[in-house]
Amino acid sequence: MEDTNIDDSGDKIREKEIAPALIAVHPTHQSVAVAVGSDLRVFNIQEGCAVTLVDENDVAERKPSTNLHKDSIRAIRYGANGKLFVSAGDDKLVKIWATDSWHCISTVESEKRVSAVALSSDGSFVCYADKFGVVYVVDTEGFSGKQTSNNKKGTPILSHYCSIITSLEFSPDGRFIISADRDFKIRVTVFPKNPLDGAHEIQSFCLGHTEFVSCLAFVCSQDYPQGLLVSGSGDSTVRMWDFISGSLLDTCVVGNEAGFLESDGKEDECLPAVTDLCATNDGSLVAVALQSFPGIILLSCNICARSLSVLQVISISEEAFIPTSLGSASIEQFLWMVMGVSSLRSSDSISLARVRVLSGFCKSSIATVEYKASILDDKDIPGGESILQKLQGTLSIQKQVFSSAAEAVKTAMRNLLIKKQYSADKREYRKRGRNDRKNKHR
Amino acid sequence: MMEREFDVNPTRSKSTGLPRKRFYRARAHSNPLSDSHFPVPIAPSQVDYPSHYPEIFSPLDRVDGLRKIEFADIGCGFGGLLISLATLFPETLMIGMELRDKVTEYVKERILALRTGNPGQYQNISVVRTNSMKYIPNYFEKGQLKKMFFLFPDPHFKEKNHRRRVISPHLLDEYAYALAVGGIIYTITDVEELGEWMKSCLESHPMFEALTVQELEDDPVVKLLSTATEEGQKVARNGGQTYQAVYRRISGPIH
Numbered sequence A: 001m002e003d004t005n006i007d008d009s010g011d012k013i014r015e016k017e018i019a020p021a022l023i024a025v026h027p028t029h030q031s032v033a034v035a036v037g038s039d040l041r042v043f044n045i046q047e048g049c050a051v052t053l054v055d056e057n058d059v060a061e062r063k064p065s066t067n068l069h070k071d072s073i074r075a076i077r078y079g080a081n082g083k084l085f086v087s088a089g090d091d092k093l094v095k096i097w098a099t100d101s102w103h104c105i106s107t108v109e110s111e112k113r114v115s116a117v118a119l120s121s122d123g124s125f126v127c128y129a130d131k132f133g134v135v136y137v138v139d140t141e142g143f144s145g146k147q148t149s150n151n152k153k154g155t156p157i158l159s160h161y162c163s164i165i166t167s168l169e170f171s172p173d174g175r176f177i178i179s180a181d182r183d184f185k186i187r188v189t190v191f192p193k194n195p196l197d198g199a200h201e202i203q204s205f206c207l208g209h210t211e212f213v214s215c216l217a218f219v220c221s222q223d224y225p226q227g228l229l230v231s232g233s234g235d236s237t238v239r240m241w242d243f244i245s246g247s248l249l250d251t252c253v254v255g256n257e258a259g260f261l262e263s264d265g266k267e268d269e270c271l272p273a274v275t276d277l278c279a280t281n282d283g284s285l286v287a288v289a290l291q292s293f294p295g296i297i298l299l300s301c302n303i304c305a306r307s308l309s310v311l312q313v314i315s316i317s318e319e320a321f322i323p324t325s326l327g328s329a330s331i332e333q334f335l336w337m338v339m340g341v342s343s344l345r346s347s348d349s350i351s352l353a354r355v356r357v358l359s360g361f362c363k364s365s366i367a368t369v370e371y372k373a374s375i376l377d378d379k380d381i382p383g384g385e386s387i388l389q390k391l392q393g394t395l396s397i398q399k400q401v402f403s404s405a406a407e408a409v410k411t412a413m414r415n416l417l418i419k420k421q422y423s424a425d426k427r428e429y430r431k432r433g434r435n436d437r438k439n440k441h442r
Numbered sequence B: 001m002m003e004r005e006f007d008v009n010p011t012r013s014k015s016t017g018l019p020r021k022r023f024y025r026a027r028a029h030s031n032p033l034s035d036s037h038f039p040v041p042i043a044p045s046q047v048d049y050p051s052h053y054p055e056i057f058s059p060l061d062r063v064d065g066l067r068k069i070e071f072a073d074i075g076c077g078f079g080g081l082l083i084s085l086a087t088l089f090p091e092t093l094m095i096g097m098e099l100r101d102k103v104t105e106y107v108k109e110r111i112l113a114l115r116t117g118n119p120g121q122y123q124n125i126s127v128v129r130t131n132s133m134k135y136i137p138n139y140f141e142k143g144q145l146k147k148m149f150f151l152f153p154d155p156h157f158k159e160k161n162h163r164r165r166v167i168s169p170h171l172l173d174e175y176a177y178a179l180a181v182g183g184i185i186y187t188i189t190d191v192e193e194l195g196e197w198m199k200s201c202l203e204s205h206p207m208f209e210a211l212t213v214q215e216l217e218d219d220p221v222v223k224l225l226s227t228a229t230e231e232g233q234k235v236a237r238n239g240g241q242t243y244q245a246v247y248r249r250i251s252g253p254i255h
């Protein structure tokens, strides 16, 4: 564990990190949200209009509500029933939004920066993880349309000992909460009836990844509603787990499939990290985003046979589109992808977000003979060009912004996911800067 | 991994063959939060049993189906407890987990010397350098352990350093996971405040219950807590008081 996440003194010498853009899709495809840096953008697909977010807290402070978050957003998520939406990040705020009015109904203050969020299946609990590996719960009961008096504090329920939690998921039946961390671990914990008393019972650990775990997703079918867990990692694999027992069922080395790995530097010689996963509703397909691969890899997932295999590699190279985040609705067959970063160092523009959509994100359509995975043209995507105007902030993105963004995206993902290896010097320096060593006991 | 040229090793006493402690002097306290570099098994199935217990396992043995480690001494220090337990439970595999590199090396040498000096004995104990606060699940499967020991752990007095304590509400979840139902967790300290802390953590945890006075009396291991380890002996020499908390893992709440 590097010291950055441990010692508050470390924060001061931490260089400002760039945050990859995130995307989330309403479960019934009513809206799509994109987060770039501290900016949260939502578009209502049903009504074909951009959403204005209202945060009473901000109004009270008489601040223009352009930036509801004050620092990079690290996690966004809709609840399973679509009623609530949660955003959280480096400003240590967890904002809970009602998706009918897009009012912020609660702001939870975290002690540390927030790295992941999840909502329980019935929407009654919001969980978030901080950079120290602690998972907190807030119960959403009694939240009214107005934010006043809704500002609860999170209760810690479980902890990964000082390892950043990269992903937090509830099992499809809501019985378990699954947390993944940078120390190769996936922990499956029983989510108790009253989580405010803590989540003490560990069901299993899913151990097998040899690098940080970056993302989790569930695949479930009608025949197997409890589902299986899939996880992506810095070891360039996607693994399938029986999360009840913790046993590893299958491993798919997706990095090999990306084929044309760039050979520009030694660092990239290792296989690229998996950055995000998105499964179809029937659990038959899993889309995989890779750290430096322009495009998407579709895995075929056989729940009965408990196997994963590469079905199709879809490259989006004409634009060097390297997705940083994926999302889909449970009812529509679209895979939403965003590529983007906050504050590009190398260019003048503040941030970049590019949204693309893959249609036919479902196994049956891919199985048909003449099926060609189709990345939709901008004018054809749900919501059309006005959705792009909102989510991207602009319709046209200059080529050079793109290429410098591609570089920044790589760096951002690397910074986010790979443990920093400090040189011996720097390590010593950091040690000296810490006051816990200055006065020893005994 | 554990072999070493025995006779030419200057760090050993010529007369007893035991490693000399002064060659293995180390910093008094380790910070369990700092990044360290030592190998960690990916999963319990990857723990190298043949290298830890060479006389019990042949190099081709797989862990599954064979005997597994059942006792773990967390922060074992110089290994006194393991050595006492080795002959008391000759059929039980035990491991010490220690964060400090040099201390771990010392314990390794000590065990090797004991094995050489007492053929057939001390084959059931070993030590590993690791951070127990992070890697318990990498070493032990669910319900694998029968006993866990936390003897004279570092106190970390300051409030903000309480999260470095090896007994904490959240870490107890992991220990409850590694312990079999009925398994026992033994803690002892000479620091009153820490003793109270460990007791209250265990007391409030839904998956642990205290042993009765009778059970404590009947358990031969309890007597070793204050006498078997180097730290315990030091405290005893100075006439210090000790505070122990011994709890049993019970089944969790029904869902």
Ligand SMILES: C[S@@+](CC[C@H](N)C(=O)[O-])C[C@H]1O[C@@H](n2cnc3c(N)ncnc32)[C@H](O)[C@@H]1O
Pocket (backbone or CB within 6 Å): B029, B030, B032, B074, B075, B076, B077, B078, B079, B097, B098, B099, B100, B103, B130, B131, B132, B133, B150, B151, B152, B153, B154, B166, B229, B230, B231, B232
């Ligand atoms: C005060 S000593 C007690 C040693 C021994 N149990 C005894 O009674 O003599 C505490 C030991 O715990 C070790 N330790 C502290 N944190 C640890 C961790 N996270 N994992 C493994 N060992 C740890 C220290 O290095 C030290 O050797």
